Amino acid sequence: xxxxxxxxxxxxxxxxxxxxxxxxxxxxxxxxxxxxxxxxxxxxxxxxxxxxxxxxxxxxxxxxxxxxxxxxxxxxxxxxxxxxxxxxxxxxxxxxxxxxxxxxxxxxxxxxxxxxxxxxxxxxxxxxxxxxxxxxxxxxxxxxxxxxxxxxxxxxxxxxxxxxxxxxxxxxxxxxxxxxxxxxxxxxxxxxxxxxxxxxxxxxxxxxxxxxxxxxxxxxxxxxxxxxxxxxxxxxxxxxxxxxxxxxxxxxxxxxxxxxxxxxxxxxxxxxxxxxxxxxxxxxxxxxxxxxx
Amino acid sequence: xxxxxxxxxxxxxxxxxxxxxxxxxxxxxxxxxxxxxxxxxxxxxxxxxxxxxxxxxxxxxxxxxxxxxxxxxxxxxxxxxxxxxxxxxxxxxxxxxxxxxxxxxxxxxxxxxxxxxxxxxxxxxxxxxxxxxxxxxxxxxxxxxxxxxxxxxxxxxxxxxxxxxxxxxxxxxxxxxxxxxxxxxxxxxxxxxxxxxxxxxxxxxxxxxxxxxxxxxxxxxxxxxxxxxxxxxxxxxxxxxxxxxxxxxxxxxxxxxxxxxxxxxxxxxxxxxxxxxxxxxxxxxxxxxxxxxxxxxxxxxxxxxxxxxxxxxxxxxxxxxxxxxxxxxxxxxxxx
Numbered sequence: 006x007x008x009x010x011x012x013x014x015x016x017x018x019x020x021x022x023x024x025x026x027x028x029x030x031x032x033x034x035x036x037x038x039x040x041x042x043x044x045x046x047x048x049x050x051x052x053x054x055x056x057x058x059x060x061x062x063x064x065x066x067x068x069x070x071x072x073x074x075x076x077x078x079x080x081x082x083x084x085x086x087x088x089x090x091x092x093x094x095x096x097x098x099x100x101x102x103x104x105x106x107x108x109x110x111x112x113x114x115x116x117x118x119x120x121x122x123x124x125x126x127x128x129x130x131x132x133x134x135x136x137x138x139x140x141x142x143x144x145x146x147x148x149x150x151x152x153x154x155x156x157x158x159x160x161x162x163x164x165x166x167x168x169x170x171x172x173x174x175x176x177x178x179x180x181x182x183x184x185x186x187x188x189x190x191x192x193x194x195x196x197x198x199x200x201x202x203x204x205x206x207x208x209x210x211x212x213x214x215x216x217x218x219x220x221x222x223x224x225x226x227x228x229x230x231x232x233x234x235x236x237x238x239x240x241x242x243x244x245x246x247x248x249x250x251x252x253x254x255x256x257x258x259x260x261x262x263x264x265x266x267x268x269x270x271x272x273x274x275x276x277x278x279x280x281x282x283x284x285x286x287x288x289x290x291x292x293x294x295x296x297x298x
Numbered sequence: 299x300x301x302x303x304x305x306x307x308x309x310x311x312x313x314x315x316x317x318x319x320x321x322x323x324x325x326x327x328x329x330x331x332x333x334x335x336x337x338x339x340x341x342x343x344x345x346x347x348x349x350x351x352x353x354x355x356x357x358x359x360x361x362x363x364x365x366x367x368x369x370x371x372x373x374x375x376x377x378x379x380x381x382x383x384x385x386x387x388x389x390x391x392x393x394x395x396x397x398x399x400x401x402x403x404x405x406x407x408x409x410x411x412x413x414x415x416x417x418x419x420x421x422x423x424x425x426x427x428x429x430x431x432x433x434x435x436x437x438x439x440x441x442x443x444x445x446x447x448x449x450x451x452x453x454x455x456x457x458x459x460x461x462x463x464x465x466x467x468x469x470x471x472x473x474x475x476x477x478x479x480x481x482x483x484x485x486x487x488x489x490x491x492x493x494x495x496x497x498x499x500x501x502x503x504x505x506x507x508x509x510x511x512x513x514x515x516x517x518x519x520x521x522x523x524x525x526x527x528x529x530x531x532x533x534x535x536x537x538x539x540x541x542x543x544x545x546x547x548x549x550x551x552x553x554x555x556x557x558x559x560x561x562x563x564x565x566x567x568x569x570x571x572x573x574x575x576x577x578x579x580x581x582x583x584x585x586x587x588x589x590x591x592x593x594x595x596x597x598x599x600x601x602x603x604x605x606x607x608x609x610x611x612x613x614x615x616x617x618x619x620x621x622x623x624x625x626x627x628x629x630x631x632x633x634x
Contacts, residue, residue: 093538094540095540098539110630111553112553156630172539
């Protein structure tokens with residue numbers, strides 16, 4: 006089966022005031038149609054940046070210095086704006102991290118769902134309105150008829166994340182980048198939202214690139230997983246295998262540092278600093294080698 | 299917007315107005331200058347002067363004068379103008395519409411210019427048009443309204459540009475028996491487009507003079523709040539949805555950026571009303587600003603008091619409008 010998203014040897018630098026920081030050091034991964042692919046790593050590992058490059062929303066200071074990102078068979082790394090816009094929404098969508106800030110506070114919920122439907126599917130106001138109601142019901146929002154007329158501040162965080170999930174699935178995209186979609190939520194709401202994403206994903210057959218630092222989440226929802234550290238892929242494979250028998254010592258350390266609902270008594274261990282130092286040194290060596298080459 | 303809020307604000311306006319009345323009254327009695335001396339010719343006898351002083355109540359003590367003044371005010375009597383010998387209230391209300399229309403035109407121009415500059419600066423962020431917008435707004439801001447007025451007149455005179463009138467309000471060739479002094483509005487309602495055009499043309503330069511500095515301020519504030527709005531997560535999501543940049547600026551960012559701009563425009567509008575004093579004089583525009591200068595030159599105490607109170611009411615009204623607009627612009631402020 007050919008991949009819907011195929012990232013090969015992606016290199017990316019952040020250039021700020023003449024300093025060049027290597028963020029991604031040859032990241033490769035592929036997401037197959039209909040699968041949930043976890044992208045795991047600590048803060049600063051570059052996992053969110055991968056998602057941003059895929060969506061074309063990397064900051065202006067970010068420079069892709071090598072590699073390729075192919076979506077649905079076409080190269081999208083340096084795509085011109087106009088071509089990319091028609092790809093967005095319809096082909097590619099995002100479930101953002103923070104539901105509190107990702108909806109426009111000055112616009113009604115309904116309008117924020119219908120706008121994307123009207124833009125990409127050419128629906129009229131009436132049809133888009135009907136579809137928005139159906140989408141809200143899909144994400145299990147009761148009294149959808151009232152919610153469409155409400156403003157974001159009238160909804161709770163969990164409700165807003167449901168709305169954002171509805172927006173992401175609105176045009177039936179082929180791939181959704183979910184950027185830590187549960188991190189900003191309450192623990193009890195987290196599980197509901199996670200279940201909802203899985204349910205929507207299975208019904209629509211959408212592929213998801215699931216960016217997270219939470220291995221517990223990976224275990225619940227992902228089919229395959231890629232472990233990222235300092236912009237390098239340390240390990241990848243089926244989620245179950247990586248979690249139950251991690252090959253890389255870093256993945257093992259990460260597992261021990263993750264709280265587990267099923268073993269509340271376990272003590273957590275931080276990732277050993279020596280291991281992090283070793284990996285960072287390896288990354289630096291990689292940079293030198295690349296600079297010399 | 300609750301009725302209670304409106305009522306509370308209107309009640310709060312009363313002490314403000316009383317304060318203004320007291321301050322104006324005291325200030326006018328402190329500054330040198332005798333209205334009677336301005337009024338009568340050099341050959342007047344002391345007896346004549348004394349008679350006039352009695353007529354206007356200027357022979358009494360300060361406290362007596364003040365009590366009289368406030369007592370009349372409460373009954374809606376603003377007194378009689380010393381220089382024009384007409385009821386102050388009638389004089390001011392007669393000319394107020396002229397200034398109101400001028401200010402309205404100025405604010406519309408300011409919003410159009412400022413808004414366009416701001417949106418252009420944000421749309422072309424980081425490229426040369428943005429630097430251009432900053433430069434232009436800085437330049438416009440550096441020149442005050444009355445100087446713009448003089449520059450425009452200079453320009454019209456030097457290039458003998460007869461198409462643009464630089465004085466008055468309506469061309470002399472046009473006969474227009476107005477029922478009100480809202481010429482712009484009235485001519486429109488009565489479908490007198492010749493009058494409408496002429497009034498608009500006469501209004502253009504004074505309104506532009508008043509509008510330019512304000513437009514630069516609007517451009518700067520709106521641009522910085524637009525830029526801030528453009529960094530928000532919902533803008534990022536709009537990009538992911540596939541909307542064009544101009545649509546994102548106009549529909550996602552603009553409304554969220556408007557609140558600080560409206561606040562500032564409201565405050566600056568009061569300066570604009572103050573600016574009419576000089577600008578109307580320069581363009582011989584017959585509004586209350588022009589009238590205020592004459593009143594001061596003639597030491598026409600009742601008229602000055604009436605005009606200052608009128609300006610105060612205008613300021614209070616504008617601030618109330620600004621506060622009311624928040625609820626429209628920001629859904630989060632609609633309760634309470």
